[in-house]
Amino acid sequence: MCGIIGIAGRKPTKSKDLLTVLAHRGPDGQGEWNGRLGGKPAWFGHTRLAIVELSEAGAQPMHSRNGRWVVSFNGEIYNHMDLRKRLSGEFRGHSDTETLVEMLAQHGFEATLPLLNGMFAFAAADLEQGLLYLARDPFGVKPVYYRNKGDALAFSYEMRALRSLSPFAAEVNGEALQTFLTLRYVPSPDTLLHEVKRLPPGHWLRFSPASGGLATGCYIEPTHARFTGSFDEASEAYREVLAGAVKRQLMSDVPMG
Numbered sequence: 001m002c003g004i005i006g007i008a009g010r011k012p013t014k015s016k017d018l019l020t021v022l023a024h025r026g027p028d029g030q031g032e033w034n035g036r037l038g039g040k041p042a043w044f045g046h047t048r049l050a051i052v053e054l055s056e057a058g059a060q061p062m063h064s065r066n067g068r069w070v071v072s073f074n075g076e077i078y079n080h081m082d083l084r085k086r087l088s089g090e091f092r093g094h095s096d097t098e099t100l101v102e103m104l105a106q107h108g109f110e111a112t113l114p115l116l117n118g119m120f121a122f123a124a125a126d127l128e129q130g131l132l133y134l135a136r137d138p139f140g141v142k143p144v145y146y147r148n149k150g151d152a153l154a155f156s157y158e159m160r161a162l163r164s165l166s167p168f169a170a171e172v173n174g175e176a177l178q179t180f181l182t183l184r185y186v187p188s189p190d191t192l193l194h195e196v197k198r199l200p201p202g203h204w205l206r207f208s209p210a211s212g213g214l215a216t217g218c219y220i221e222p223t224h225a226r227f228t229g230s231f232d233e234a235s236e237a238y239r240e241v242l243a244g245a246v247k248r249q250l251m252s253d254v255p256m257g
Contacts, residue, residue, distance in 0.1 A: 002026045002060070002074040003047040004144070005161050006123050008132040009152030009209040011041040012165055021161045022047045025074075028054075033061040033070050038130030038210030040152075044072040044123060051076070054253050057093025064105035065089060068128045071101045074157055075120030075142045078248035083115060096251075109133055113204060113219040117248070121199075123155060132207040138220045140188065140201030147195055148214055153207040159196055168195045189216075 003022030026047030119141035
């Protein structure tokens with residue numbers, strides 16, 4: 001799907017080259033936003049694979065109508081048309097990205113995240129508060145990598161693109177390598193490289209370019225509810241839930257297999 005990349009606290013060099021690195025993730029369009037967060041430079045890039053809303057109404061990075069929020073989004077929000085019922089005003093198109101950015105504008109970041117049903121990784125700039133936010137879906141289907149150097153934070157969907165944006169020595173994290181050889185994967189937030197972190201599933205990150213402050217948190221709560229019906233009732237409930245999940249994921253304006 002789409003490629004997201006960006007930095008807050010510094011100005012990127014050769015931004016067009018950075019989008020080229022992620023072009024394989026989004027061959028249908030490229031976009032970038034240059035601005036300031038907390039008085040410091042900020043830049044978002046996006047390479048688009050157009051699935052929903054093929055027109056320019058779905059182009060990214062996308063601004064909210066009130067001009068406060070800018071979003072670079074990758075993934076799908078399956079319940080976005082239901083979420084639109086909570087929003088006022090007219091829409092430019094029918095993309096889930098537009099639903100997301102208007103949810104942020106009208107309900108705020110923390111209130112929006114728990115309402116999202118989908119697979120996603122996105123960056124959001126709050127121009128009024130001067131803050132950068134990152135978020136990852138509850139199951140971690142979509143990754144987002146980041147590198148924090150105190151005065152700046154760089155992020156990307158891919159580690160290779162992150163190194164192009166914010167060059168660093170690829171020093172292997174020995175403990176993470178040992179974990180990989182034991183578990184066959186590296187649990188977030190660690191990665192195989194010392195200077196790179198991966199946002200854990202169901203988590204958000206907030207970065208202030210003005211102060212260098214960084215905070216992370218979890219926005220999901222596991223359920224402890226147990227099904228108490230019979231086996232036949234469980235089978236029927238499972239069938240309904242599975243059918244509903246498949247139907248939600250058929251949202252597309254292009255042919256799909």
